Amino acid sequence: xxxxxxxxxxxxxxxxxxxxxxxxxxxxxxxxxxxxxxxxxxxxxxxxxxxxxxxxxxxxxxxxxxxxxxxxxxxxxxxxxxxxxxxxxxxxxxxxxxxxxxxxxxxxxxxxxxxxxxxxxxxxxxxxxxxxxxxxxxxxxxxxxxxxxxxxxxxxxxxxxxxxxxxxxxxxxxxxxxxxxxxxxxxxxxxxxxxxxxxxxxxxxxxxxxxxxxxxxxxxxxxxxxxxxxxxxxxxxxxxxxxxxxxxxxxxxxxxxxxxxxxxxxxxxxxxxxxxxxxxxxxxxxxxxxxxxxxxxxxxxxxxxxxxxxxxxxxxxxxxxxxxxxxxxxxxxxxxxxxxxxxxxxxxxxxxxxxxxxxxxxxxxxxxxxxxxxxxxxxxxxxxxxxxxxxxxxxxxxxxxxxxxxxxxxxxxxxxxxxxxxxxxxxxxxxxxxxxxxxxxxxxxxxxxxxxxxxxxxxxxxxxxxxxxxxxxxxxxxxxxxxxxxxxxxxxxxxxxxxxxxxxxxxxxxxxxxxxxxxxxxxxxxxxxxxxxxxxxxxxxxxxxxxxxxxxxxxxxxxxxxxxxxxxxxxxxxxxxxxxxxxxxxxxxxxxxxxxxxxxxxxxxxxxxxxxxxxxxxxxx
Numbered sequence: 001x002x003x004x005x006x007x008x009x010x011x012x013x014x015x016x017x018x019x020x021x022x023x024x025x026x027x028x029x030x031x032x033x034x035x036x037x038x039x040x041x042x043x044x045x046x047x048x049x050x051x052x053x054x055x056x057x058x059x060x061x062x063x064x065x066x067x068x069x070x071x072x073x074x075x076x077x078x079x080x081x082x083x084x085x086x087x088x089x090x091x092x093x094x095x096x097x098x099x100x101x102x103x104x105x106x107x108x109x110x111x112x113x114x115x116x117x118x119x120x121x122x123x124x125x126x127x128x129x130x131x132x133x134x135x136x137x138x139x140x141x142x143x144x145x146x147x148x149x150x151x152x153x154x155x156x157x158x159x160x161x162x163x164x165x166x167x168x169x170x171x172x173x174x175x176x177x178x179x180x181x182x183x184x185x186x187x188x189x190x191x192x193x194x195x196x197x198x199x200x201x202x203x204x205x206x207x208x209x210x211x212x213x214x215x216x217x218x219x220x221x222x223x224x225x226x227x228x229x230x231x232x233x234x235x236x237x238x239x240x241x242x243x244x245x246x247x248x249x250x251x252x253x254x255x256x257x258x259x260x261x262x263x264x265x266x267x268x269x270x271x272x273x274x275x276x277x278x279x280x281x282x283x284x285x286x287x288x289x290x291x292x293x294x295x296x297x298x299x300x301x302x303x304x305x306x307x308x309x310x311x312x313x314x315x316x317x318x319x320x321x322x323x324x325x326x327x328x329x330x331x332x333x334x335x336x337x338x339x340x341x342x343x344x345x346x347x348x349x350x351x352x353x354x355x356x357x358x359x360x361x362x363x364x365x366x367x368x369x370x371x372x373x374x375x376x377x378x379x380x381x382x383x384x385x386x387x388x389x390x391x392x393x394x395x396x397x398x399x400x401x402x403x404x405x406x407x408x409x410x411x412x413x414x415x416x417x418x419x420x421x422x423x424x425x426x427x428x429x430x431x432x433x434x435x436x437x438x439x440x441x442x443x444x445x446x447x448x449x450x451x452x453x454x455x456x457x458x459x460x461x462x463x464x465x466x467x468x469x470x471x472x473x474x475x476x477x478x479x480x481x482x483x484x485x486x487x488x489x490x491x492x493x494x495x496x497x498x499x500x501x502x503x504x505x506x507x508x509x510x511x512x513x514x515x516x517x518x519x520x521x522x523x524x525x526x527x528x529x530x531x532x533x534x535x536x537x538x539x540x541x542x543x544x545x546x547x548x549x550x551x552x553x554x555x556x557x558x559x560x561x562x563x564x565x566x567x568x569x570x571x572x573x574x575x576x577x578x579x580x581x582x583x584x585x586x587x588x589x590x591x592x593x594x595x596x597x598x599x600x601x602x603x604x605x606x607x608x609x610x611x612x613x614x615x616x617x618x619x620x621x
Contacts, residue, residue, distance in 0.1 A: 048092030132157030250341025
C-alpha cells in the first residue's frame, strides 16, 4: 500500500520506529481497507447431505467412507460442466457456475451419482442430497465467493426434500422448461432471515418426501370435501333398494351443517353407487373423503331391523380410515332427526379431524393440504397437551402465510390467543387481548363480512376485554352477515348469560346446537350450554350437560370448573371435591386469585365459580 494511504499510527519506539501495537494496527487497517473484490454474476449451487447428524450418529465411519467416495466423484464431475468447487462444507459443498443450465445438469447428476451408495441398505441408512441453486451477483476471489445470494442458495436448499433441487426465479429464467429440465412453480416461500418472500421452483421430479407444495395446490380449499355414496343393499329385493338412498340423504343433511367440511350433493354422488371402488369414484368428483357401505334389512317395513357396515376412506391413498357396524330400524330413517344419520355423521367428522392431526404430526407443514392445516390447527388448539396447543399456533401461522387473502386462519389464530390466556399459559390478559384483536382486525381487513372473524372479535371483547357492549355489537354484526353462524350464536349466549338474560342465552345455545349438530367443537357447545344452565339456576341439568362435554374432551379446565360449581350449587359436595381434584391435575397450583385473574374478574359466571372454589377450600393465594 502506498505510504500516503497508510493510516496514521500513534505508537512509536524510543528511536522513532513503529511499535508492535502500531504494526498490529497497521495490519488491522490493511484488513479493513483492503482492495475491493470484483463483483460478477454467478450461479451458486449449495448441496448438503440430508440428516447428516443422525446418519453419523448411527454409523460414523461407514457414512464418512461412502460420503468421501461420493465427493471424490463430484470433484471430477463439476469441472467437466465448467463449474468450480469453491469449498467443501463437511457434509456438503459449495460450487459456482457461469450458467444455470450447467448447474442444473450437475445437480441432476449428483442425485443419480449418490444412489449406488444406498444399494442394499435400509431406508434409514440411505444417503440423500438436497440442492439449492441461485443466480446472483457475488464477490469472487481465488478462495471463496461472498454475498447474500450465496446465503439464499443455502436457504433454498433447506426447502428441498431428499433427492430434490430447489432453484430461484433467476435460475428459472435461464432455463428452457422441458428441455433443460422439468420446472415446477412452488410459489412464494418465506425463508429464515430473509425479509421478503422468495419465489421457489423445483427443478426435476419430486423426491420421496417433498417439503414444498406446488403453487397450484395452494388454492386447495380450507374445508375438505366429503362424498357420501348411497349404500348398497345385500338383498336383491327391489323394495330394499331405496334404503341406501335414505341413509345417504340423512348423512348428507347432517354433514352439510358442518362449517369445517363440504359435502358433494346426492345428485352427483348417487351415480357412483355400486361401483367396485367407491373411493376412486369419489376422487373423480374432487372429494378428499368417501363414506360408503352396505346394508341388509330384516323384518317388515318400518319395523325392519337394519344392519349397516360402513367405511370412510381417503380418496387420495384409498386407505380406510374408519369402519364400523351399526344397528338401526328402517323407521328411524324417516325421522326428522335420524339417530343413525346423526351417529354416522359424528363418527365421520371425528375421523376426518383426527386424520388431519395425524398428518400434521407426521408430515412437514409445507407438504400438507390447506384443509389439513386448518382442521388440524383447530383440533390441536383444543387438545389438553401443551405441545399440541403450541403446535396449533405454528400450523395456523403457516396457513396464514399460505393464504394471505383468507380471513378464517386469522380468526382462528385470535381464538388461540383467547385460549392461551384461559388455559393459564400466559399471565398477561392485556397482552393476549392485543394479539387476539390484531389478528381479528387483520382478518376483517381481508374480509369485512367474515361472520367468523366478527364472531371471534365479539369473543375476544367478552372473554379478554370484558366489554360486553362491544361484544354484543360485534356478534350482532356477525349474525347480520350470516344468521346461520353457529359460533356467533354460541358466543352471543355467553354475553346474554353475563347480562342476566338467561332465557335468551338458553335459546341462543339451542340455535347453535341445531345449526351445527356435529360440530368438532361439540364439547365447547356443551360447556357454554352448561354454563348458561348453571347461571339460570338449574344446576342439575348443568351437571348433565357438563358431564357430556367432558366425555368429549375430558381435560378441559373450564368444563371442570363449571361442573364443580354446579355440583356445589346442587349440594353434591363430595362429587365437587372429586371434580376439584381432577381440575388440580390439569391446573397444578391453582388458587382462587389465579382463577379470577385468568379472565374478566367481574364476570358473573367467574364470580360464581370463585365462590364454589372457596367453599371447597381452595386457597385464596
